[in-house]
Amino acid sequence: MSEWLVVAWVLSVGMDWRVVLLLLVALTVPLWALGGIAVHVLVHRPGTSTRSAVFCQSVARELRTGAPLRTAIADAARAVEAGSIGASLESGSLLEDVVPELRAEFPEIGQEIGAMVAAVAETGSAAAPLFQELGDLALARVETTEEIRVATSPARASIAVLVGLPTLYVAYQLSTGTIGDLLGDPAQQRVALVGMGLAAAGLLASVLLVRRAL
Numbered sequence: 426m427s428e429w430l431v432v433a434w435v436l437s438v439g440m441d442w443r444v445v446l447l448l449l450v451a452l453t454v455p456l457w458a459l460g461g462i463a464v465h466v467l468v469h470r471p472g473t474s475t476r477s478a479v480f481c482q483s484v485a486r487e488l489r490t491g492a493p494l495r496t497a498i499a500d501a502a503r504a505v506e507a508g509s510i511g512a513s514l515e516s517g518s519l520l521e522d523v524v525p526e527l528r529a530e531f532p533e534i535g536q537e538i539g540a541m542v543a544a545v546a547e548t549g550s551a552a553a554p555l556f557q558e559l560g561d562l563a564l565a566r567v568e569t570t571e572e573i574r575v576a577t578s579p580a581r582a583s584i585a586v587l588v589g590l591p592t593l594y595v596a597y598q599l600s601t602g603t604i605g606d607l608l609g610d611p612a613q614q615r616v617a618l619v620g621m622g623l624a625a626a627g628l629l630a631s632v633l634l635v636r637r638a639l
Contacts (some may be wrong), residue, residue, distance in 0.1 A: 478560045
């Protein structure tokens with residue numbers, strides 16, 4: 426009854442009907458809703474970003490066309506939606522001053538790009554080949570990460586079965602009140618507590634094994 430009161434209230438305040446439908450599903454069949462959320466997260470999880478590689482290669486391309494280093498970095502930063510770096514350079518900041526921003530925007534190669542920009546700004550050496558090499562390095566790291574993700578997908582699926590299914594089962598038992606009924610019966614209380622302890626110990630051991638394997 427309380428679930429329907431919640432649904433009626435959110436409808437009365439003008440909430441989107443699709444949100445209300447999701448809320449209703451979560452209230453009536455929470456286990457299925459949890460499974461749907463898990464599938465949605467797995468399907469729509471973000472892929473490995475190539476922003477660092479695109480940025481470095483864009484800088485190298487701009488430098489080869491004759492653009493100054495400051496302009497090349499500013500234009501490449503805007504191309505990958507890192508406008509704060511371009512704004513800093515256009516406002517008169519020194520190249521050394523934007524090194525922390527570069528490290529924050531491109532953490533995959535943060536140390537390398539920071540050291541390279543600082544060295545180029547100080548020595549004035551040719552930067553196009555360096556940025557090209559750094560872009561190739563960032564792209565190689567992306568490819569390696571994707572290969573590792575594909576290679577370990579069976580292991581991660583096994584982990585989901587090993588840890589996820591027992592967790593869902595325990596959650597289902599808690600939602601239906603079965604465990605509460607067992608604990609309320611003095612004749613079964615001790616056995617129920619032992620079983621819950623064994624289940625918790627098994628889940629904890631599984632999580633520790635997974636963390637050590639990863």
